[in-house]
Amino acid sequence: MKIGQLAQHTGCGVETIRYYEQIGLLPPPLRNSSNYRVYGAEHHERLLFVRHCRSLDMSLDEIRTLLALREEPRQGCQQVNTLLDRHIEEIEQRMAALNDLRTRLDSLRRQCNGDHPVEECAIIQGLSHCAQCDGSPAEPLHHEHTAATF
Incomplete structure (x- = not known):
């Protein structure tokens, strides 16, 4: 074909x-x-x-x-198990990071419950304050192969 x-x-x-x-x-x-x-x-x-x-x-x-x-079908599958165990651990780490992100976003979202001018928006102020305090970019939550869809 x-x-x-x-x-x-x-x-x-x-x-x-x-x-x-x-x-x-x-x-x-x-x-x-x-x-x-x-x-x-x-x-x-x-x-x-x-x-x-x-x-x-x-x-x-x-x-x-x-x-x-x-390509080596007769060998033991321990390497396959180890690879999958590592992959599962990586996913668990990413899930924990995503849960932390969700908690931080929920907390930020609760800071503004009205329709205020943006200059008074507690979310914008909170984001600005966090950026000034921390001074470092947020950790990316993805790894090298999630960006590609291959």
Whole structure:
């Protein structure tokens, strides 16, 4: 099948498929006499595996590791368990950070309950005060692979 067909069958964008090829998550496809990429069942299955991992918010490096482990089907799965345990811990840390953010935003939101001019808005004043006291930018709550939708 051609790249457009693979994209349609997997719900994955053509550019994403090309990117996954470029970074080695998908093996290079064969080319036909017209130099079109020709994908097979292996590409289809592997792309679905990658997409499922991405839906679980796994990084490209984590997926690369899992793909390498799949190539050694007889070895023990302790490395898979360890990878997943680390991923779960990372998610728990992000959830705690998001809960803290929610608490701070709720507290800030409770500071203004009316329709005042912005110059009197307790939220704006609170944000300005926090920026002056702290002096440092807020910690980002995402990690490297949440920004990309690959």
